Amino acid sequence: MDLPVMPPVKPMLAKSVAKIPPGMQYEAKWDGFRALVYRDGDEVVIGSRTGKPLTRYFPELVPAVRESLPPRCVIDGEIVVAYGGRLDFDRLSERIHPAESRVRLLAERTPASLVAFDILAVGDDSLLSLRQADRRAVLEAALSGASPPVHLAPATRDPAVAQEWFERFEGAGLDGVVAKPLDLPYRPDTRAMYKIKHERTADCVVAGYRFHKSGPVVGSLLLGLYDAQGVLQHVGVCGAFSMRRREELAAELEPLRTDHADHPWAAWADAEAHEHARLPGAQSRWSGKKDQSWVALRPDRVCEVAYDHMEGDRFRHTAQFRRWRPDRTPPSCTYAQLEEVVRYDLAEVLSGG
Template identity: 75%
Template sequence: MDLPVMPPVKPMLAKPVKKIPPDMQYEAKWDGFRAIVFRDGAETELGSRTGKPLTRYFPELVAALTACLPERCVLDGEIVIARDGHLDFDALTERIHPAESRVKLLAERTPASFVAFDLLALGDDAYVDRPLTERRSALVEALSGAVPPVHVAPATTDPELAADWFRTYEGAGLDGVIAKPLDLRYRQNERLMFKIKHERTADAVVAGYRFHKSGPIVGSLLLGLYDEAGALQHVGVCAAFSMRRREELVAELEPLRLGADEEHPWAAWAEESAHESARLPGAPSRWSGKKDLSWVPLRPERVVEVAYDHMENGARFRHTAQFRRWRPDRAPESCTYAQLEEPVRYDLAEVLGG
């Protein structure tokens, strides 16, 4: 492979802002695997955000990209999987599997798509030092003949349309809106774009905590919500405390630590089979590797208000939740899934056809 831009490439990033900024190019924020595609003739490679290859996990996508893309090019975009008109991140994570037979099976059952939103190289020319407007125009022209599962991300310079996308596209599983300065050059691993994400709040039960990697202080709080059957389900974690606050939380939560004779709703967390029927902390994962997933169980008596962007399959917080305040006025049993706001359903096909 011999291209003007060679792997590995660390993609350009975005920093969070509260409002959609004016006078920019706007795109939907996709919830998938960021990927850099390198094609040189018969060779097509997929690079991840960290630079590690993704090629072997998406053979059906490699074949589609080789068929659709220009002979020699480098693209930035997102690998996604859709089910019933909605992005499915769980199905995407299942694709990262060591067994070739499993990868082949999943490629048939849950085929992936690629949504291109930037052009880094075409033919013998690198485009990284050209402004976004020029890169976008070249991208649209280069992929004019592309067919599903290869797509060009919809883009607009109309902030009102971007605001409409922000409201409606969440119903298809998208994550918000990305804003890009029109004269922006492509700079690897730099936060030069802007992301506007959904934020909601929920009251959750604190049912345990994990220690911080630096020592015996709180790393993250384990959060739970009660389902319709009255079972406490693990829905994610709350983190991002200062080091001083992490130390204080150990003493603050000490009265809630379970005694040796007390039972915890998530007592079976270490048993792999238990995760099949309940959402528990510490589920086996190819992503966690040898990471210590043990935790300190607490009596589920304390309620915290957290901010979150959206739920994954309606079951858990997609990303780490942010602490807002303690809620001593709330009973733990009142912290149910019923409080969560569900976005109006929107068909992903309408997004990709926009």
């Protein structure tokens, strides 16, 4: 492979802002695996955000890239899996599997798509120094003949349209809007763009915590919600505390410490139990050999957290602690409080809504 931009390249990133800024190019924010795709003739390399290769996990995308992308190019985009008319991150995550036979089977059962939203090189030319508006024009020309599973990400310069996308596209599994300054060159591994994500709040039971990597202080709080049968389900964690606050929390929660045997999640160490309930400590291909142990707390306290969206019955990302809720009782913290997003067909998103 001999391209003007060679792997590995870390993609340009976005910083979070509260509102859609004016005067930019706007795109939907895709919920998948960020990927840089390098093509030099028949040779195709797909790299992850961290630079690790993804090609072997998505064999169905290799012939699609050869069919839809220019003979020599570097494309920035997102690998996604659609199921039931919306993005499905859980099914996408299952595609990362060590067994070749399993990879091939899942490529047939849950095929992936590539959504292209930037271009770093074409032919013998590096486009890194080109302004965003000009790169978009090159990208549109390069993908003018693309066909599924390769898609050109819809884009607009109208903030009113971007706001409509922000409100409507979440129902198809997307999680916000990305704003790109029109004069912005491509800046690898730099938060030079802006992302506007959905944020909601929920009152959750604090039923445990994990230690921070630095020592015996709180790393993250384990959150629970009661389902319709009155069973406390583990829905995620909240973190991002200062070191001083981590020390304070460890002391504050000490009186609530209890044995795992007396806890609603007592079966957490049993692998089979995870098939029937949401429990902390599940091993996965992502956690590897990471220590998943946790400190059990009596589920007596409630906190309010901010979250962006749900993935099935759990928080898709780490939630943010907002405040304690001494006025709420743990049994009142149920799934019923969560806002239900109106479903929206992913095909409408890919066509620009």
